[in-house]
Amino acid sequence: MKRTLIIGASSNPSRYAYLAAQKLKSYGHPIILVGRRKGIALGEEIHLDKADWKDVDTVTLYINPSHQPEYYDYIISLNPKRVIFNPGTENSDFRNILLNKNIIPIEACTLVMLSIGQY
Template structure:
C-alpha cells in the first residue's frame, strides 16, 4: 500500500481532499493529513505543522499553486516517489523542482486514478 500525504486536507465531507482521504483508506492506503485549518477527517487529525513523516510514497496536492511555494522544501525533504497535482493545483515551477530531485510529478485526479486502478 502507498502511504499518502494529503496536503490541503479538509474536515468538510464535500471537499475533494476529504473524498480522496476516504477513498484512499477504502483502498487500503494509509493517509497522513496536512491542512491549513485544524480539524479531523475520518477520525484522523488534520495537522497544521509540517511533520517529517517517513516512508511517504505519494503526496497529493489540494492547495492552490499560490500556496505551494511554502511546501516545496518540505515535500522535497520527504522524498516521495511522486507528487500528484490534482485539477487546479498544476504548477510548472514546482513540477521542474520535483523532476530535478527525481520525484515524479503527475497531473491527474487522485479519485480518478483510484477508480481506474492506476493509483
C-alpha cells in the same frame, strides 16, 4: 500500500481532499492529513505542522499553486516517489523542481486514478 500525504486536507465532506482521503482509506492506503485548519477527518487528525513523516510514497496536492511554494522544501525533504497535482493545482515551476530531484510529478486526479486502478 502506498502511504499518502494529503496537503490541503479538509474535514468538510464536500471537499475533494476529503473525498480523496475517504477513497484512499477505503482502498487500504495509509493517509497523513496536512491542512490550514485543525480538525478531524475520517478519524484522522488534520495536522497544521510540517512533521517529518517517514515512508511517504505519494504526496497529493489540494492547494492552490500560490500556496505551494511554502511546501516545496518540505515535500522534497520527505523524498516521496511522486507528487500528484490534482485539477486546479498544476504548477509548472514546482513540476520542474520535482523532476530535478528525481520525484515524479503527475497531473491527474487522485480520485480517478484510484477508481481506474492506476494509483
